[in-house]
Amino acid sequence: MILQLLIAHGRMPNAAIAQAASVAESTAHNRVNALTEAGVIRGIHAEVDLAAVGRPIEAMIQVQIQPTARSRLREEAERLANCPGVVEVFFLAGSRDLLVRVAVADAAALRDFVVNELNRWPTVAATETSMVLEHFRGTQMLVLSA
Structure with a gap:
């Protein structure tokens, strides 16, 4: 509760x-x-209205790392996490290795991020960008069934 x-x-x-x-x-x-x-609560964070701070364009970018670069996956995730506009980076299981959530000022900034921080790096094999149209936070994550 x-x-x-x-x-x-x-x-x-x-x-x-x-x-x-x-x-x-x-x-x-x-x-x-x-x-x-106990580490159950790792922090209390502010949920920021990204549009209100000049970053109205959000996208989720799936990233596939080159097979020869698998040993540098964590390094690549940390590099991306420190790029301007990056909100979160997730490790994935499946056909893609990382999911990068970005918030940027406009479509040109999104394009520049994809070109400069992803596609120009030799460790990146492929990317797929999905624009976020609307975001809903789950409210029932910890509801326990009887």
Whole structure:
């Protein structure tokens, strides 16, 4: 229950968590601390309206790494994670190796990212870019079935 509350409202005050979970404030505080110390809660993050900060174009780019470059997969993911406009990089199982989520100012910036940060690198075998039209955050991730 506490995790569900924090997923929905990461900045929820301890008193509100305690009330919603029907526990004492000290109990809520101790549970949140225990979840943090156990590594279950890795951080509380702000969800930013990317359009409001000048990055209205979002895309998901699937990246296939050259078979000869497999040993450098982590290095390539870290390189991409540090590129301007990159929001997240995921390791994938399947026909593609990485999924890169980018947020950029316009279509030209997206093109430049694909050309300069992906296609010009010899480690990259192929890319496939999908524009994000709308984004919905899941609300039932931790709902436990009976």
